[in-house]
Amino acid sequence: MSKLPNVTPSIFAAMTKLATEHNAINLAQGFPNFAVDEKLATIVAEVVKKDVHQYLPIAGYSPLLTKIAKLILDFYQRKVLIETEILVTTGATQALFTTILALIKTDDEVIILDPSFDNYEAPTLLCNAKAVRIELNDDYSPNWERIEKAITTKTRMLIINSPHNPTGKVWKENDFLALENLLEKNPRILLLSDEVYEFITFEQKHISIHSRKKIADRSIIVSSFGKSFHITGWRIGYLVAPEYLMKEIKKVHQYMVFSVNGIAQAAISDYIDVISVDKLGKFYQKKRDYFRKLLKNSRFELMPCEGTYFQVVSYAAISDENDLDFCKRLVVEHGVAAIPISTFYADGKDLKLIRFCFAKDDKTLENAAKRLCTV
Structure with a gap:
């Protein structure tokens, strides 16, 4: 069956x-x-000669974790703890999947905003939880009245995605204020923020959950090196979460992949030093x-x-x-x-x-x- x-x-x-x-x-x-960028290709050729061919720590390559923390500090003015709040993953897909499997239990409800990427619902269903699909407005902004009405005592997680796939919509400040208000009224709900296109915005700058102090301590934020550096086939991303959530996420991660490709992590760590995202x-x-x-x-x-x-x-x-x-x-x-x-x-x-x-x-x-x- x-x-x-x-x-x-x-x-x-x-x-x-x-x-x-x-x-x-x-x-x-x-x-x-x-x-691929010639600079990255050159770095890969050099990295192959280094001692990065065996298992790395579960959380990730230490120098890369440090670079990620600096990236978040530089762009969002948020200081994250390298040892306990960052996890390198086998792409953003694995980050999303692992997070949901770690934090969602049988009969929980997860709110997903449609149109939505198909990787949100499957892990929810595998947890024997309920995916509650709520449509965005016609302009693809969130309909907060509709979302609030969908919340029940079983609602455990809300998944958001900005910049948005497939529509290219970027959430505005008033959307995040409404989000903060909603989560304040519903303290049990966790937030999973898919931000894999965070560096690909145009006239309007991306607003990250990293910059929302009111809700960062109950949020899991997913990013993608594959999207940012035009290397989708490398399957490498990362997530940031507070330690009490990260402990649970790592429990699943260690049995799903244990650790991520060492050459890729080392190469990206060096590459971050020579490019401007x-x-x-x-x-x-x-x-x-x-x-x-x-x-x-x-x-x-x-x-x-x-x-x-x-x-x-x-x-x-x-x-x-x-x-x-x-x-x-x-x-x-x-x-x-x-x-x-x-x-x-x-x-x-x-x-x-x-x-x-x-x-x-x-x-x-x-x-x-x-x-x-x-x-």
């Missing part, structure tokens, strides 16, 4: 497979297609603006994109098809792969919206846009 009877294969894998079969341009799955937003803003310019004469309607490397568009003026069928036809007939937004909703809500990833080199974006302008 399946423990996840309603969970189907990932839409990301499915669309990538379809794109490969039809030799289509893959703007579906969220990964860059340009070369604060320039990442400007890098992707240029790509966003260029991609939007290329699609200006298409029949797609461009939705706002405030962060991440995803652009949501409406195809309502083009077709009445459901978004999954439209995405499949887009691959087969036009040679471009995208992700249907309905798959991010519990009820499959179809607003005729699809998501493109613009973390691609200019030639790829140009070729894709040329095809999309013929749709």
